[in-house]
Amino acid sequence: MGCIPSKMLIYAAEAADAVNHSDYFGVHAHIDRLDWSRVVGRVKDKLSPMWEGISGWYHGYDGLTPYDGAARFVSDRVVEVNGEQITGDKIVIAAGSRPFIPPIPGLNQVPFITSDEALYLAEQPKSLIVIGGGYIGAELGHYFSALGTEVTVIDMAPEMLMIEDPDVRKRFTEAFKAKPNTNLVLGAAVKSVSGNENGVMVTVEVDGKERTVSGEKLLIATGRRPNTDTLGMDQTGIKCDTIRRIAVNEYMETNVENIWALGDIVDTPPLKHVASMEARIVRHNLWADKRERIAADYNAMPHAVFSSPQVGSVGENEDRLKADGIPYTAVTRGYDSTAWGWALGDEGSFAKLLVSEDRKILGAHIIGPSASILIQEFVTPMRLGLTVDEMKKVIYTHPAASELIENAFLDA
Numbered sequence: 001m002g003c004i005p006s007k008m009l010i011y012a013a014e015a016a017d018a019v020n021h022s023d024y025f026g027v028h029a030h031i032d033r034l035d036w037s038r039v040v041g042r043v044k045d046k047l048s049p050m051w052e053g054i055s056g057w058y059h060g061y062d063g064l065t066p067y068d069g070a071a072r073f074v075s076d077r078v079v080e081v082n083g084e085q086i087t088g089d090k091i092v093i094a095a096g097s098r099p100f101i102p103p104i105p106g107l108n109q110v111p112f113i114t115s116d117e118a119l120y121l122a123e124q125p126k127s128l129i130v131i132g133g134g135y136i137g138a139e140l141g142h143y144f145s146a147l148g149t150e151v152t153v154i155d156m157a158p159e160m161l162m163i164e165d166p167d168v169r170k171r172f173t174e175a176f177k178a179k180p181n182t183n184l185v186l187g188a189a190v191k192s193v194s195g196n197e198n199g200v201m202v203t204v205e206v207d208g209k210e211r212t213v214s215g216e217k218l219l220i221a222t223g224r225r226p227n228t229d230t231l232g233m234d235q236t237g238i239k240c241d242t243i244r245r246i247a248v249n250e251y252m253e254t255n256v257e258n259i260w261a262l263g264d265i266v267d268t269p270p271l272k273h274v275a276s277m278e279a280r281i282v283r284h285n286l287w288a289d290k291r292e293r294i295a296a297d298y299n300a301m302p303h304a305v306f307s308s309p310q311v312g313s314v315g316e317n318e319d320r321l322k323a324d325g326i327p328y329t330a331v332t333r334g335y336d337s338t339a340w341g342w343a344l345g346d347e348g349s350f351a352k353l354l355v356s357e358d359r360k361i362l363g364a365h366i367i368g369p370s371a372s373i374l375i376q377e378f379v380t381p382m383r384l385g386l387t388v389d390e391m392k393k394v395i396y397t398h399p400a401a402s403e404l405i406e407n408a409f410l411d412a
């Protein structure tokens with residue numbers, strides 16, 4: 001639910017960044033005025049009719065009875081919505097996740113927002129404290145700071161984006177810190193928060209010393225939790241994992257026959273394209289004979305962080321390969337080794353390729369402009385099981401951005 005609005009907003013940040021960096025190219029421009037209602041309104045204008053259209057489609061579809069309300073299980077085969085009990089031979093659970101709110105002292109007395117509200121703020125805050133330097137903090141922190149809000153990101157980890165490859169998160173943290181209107185407080189234990197509608201204060205401990213960070217608004221971006229706690233799961237025999245995500249087999253079926261689950265609520269990567277793939281699997285398996293069921297395949301599942309710099313990633317990273325004792329070769333190629341990188345005037349962006357002993361792609365990581373698009377050049381051969389030697393035969397357009405990928409393959 002958050003991916004499309006957040007990317008539409010971030011595009012406004014990209015437009016502002018382009019103006020702010022145009023001097024470098026000899027194009028002297030500046031931002032006259034920011035129309036915040038247009039920045040946010042554009043998202044509503046586009047998405048509200050779409051959502052209404054989808055809802056209308058459901059309500060008009062022959063043979064489908066939509067119930068607008070929160071569902072709860074009464075037993076394995078029965079759910080209750082708006083006081084009405086509905087029985088199903090087959091049930092699909094796709095109830096998603098919501099922001100996780102950590103137990104910080106004082107937080108229950110302080111006004112704060114999550115990504116749900118941050119995407120639709122009626123006014124631009126002058127300053128914003130973000131607790132959490134994962135992908136949501138990195139994306140929304142970029143959005144607000146590029147448009148002029150003074151942003152402070154606080155995280156307990158020593159670097160941002162801790163799930164990324166070590167070289168990527170190091171580069172990302174340095175680059176994010178160097179951005180205008182941006183402050184990073186890392187390695188910080190949040191002790192308490194206080195404040196009211198006029199402003200908030202966050203007390204943190206860094207290297208044994210306490211300090212206070214203040215700002216107009218507070219955004220909690222400390223991850224997401226599955227909505228299983230709201231579904232009456234204890235009335236069913238459905239098994240969950242230790243963090244209450246529903247456990248499913250490779251066919252997306254829970255341990256209770258003919259109860260299926262998909263998306264953020266299951267124990268698979270919480271990404272839109274993962275949910276879409278799982279929906280296709282469930283749609284088939286729901287009605288298929290057991291021998292004709294198809295299994296979900298998470299091999300070469302990419303993800304991207306739409307911040308500045310942008311990150312694209314697929315497969316294993318160096319931390320995990322080392323921890324698992326898997327032999328690999330790493331190849332790193334800078335954007336500045338391509339003509340496209342020269343055109344951008346880029347410094348510090350790179351693609352990193354991790355190759356197995358049998359010459360297959362174990363993982364790939366890109367940080368820099370268009371990383372979310374470029375990573376696809378690694379996803380396709382990885383998913384198809386091609387070797388880097390086979391990929392060396394591919395011809396890449398000169399002088400396109402994809403020559404970065406060609407260079408990485410040629411070096412591997």
Ligand SMILES: Cc1cc2nc3c(=O)[nH]c(=O)nc-3n(C[C@H](O)[C@H](O)[C@H](O)COP(=O)(O)OP(=O)(O)OC[C@H]3O[C@@H](n4cnc5c(N)ncnc54)[C@H](O)[C@@H]3O)c2cc1C
Pocket residue numbers: 001002003004006069070071072094095096097115136227230231262263264265270271272273274275304306
């Ligand atoms: C800010 C943000 C940015 C993101 N960016 C990206 C991105 O760039 N790329 C990407 O791949 N993913 C991104 N994601 C993640 C992506 O949005 C999710 O992975 C995806 O929406 C999961 O789909 P889902 O159907 O499982 O859950 P959801 O899309 O959350 O849908 C769940 C639905 O179930 C409803 N529901 C919940 N409980 C009940 C109940 N008891 N009864 C009835 N209905 C219920 C909810 O109201 C909701 O409509 C982002 C998420 C956020 C928050």
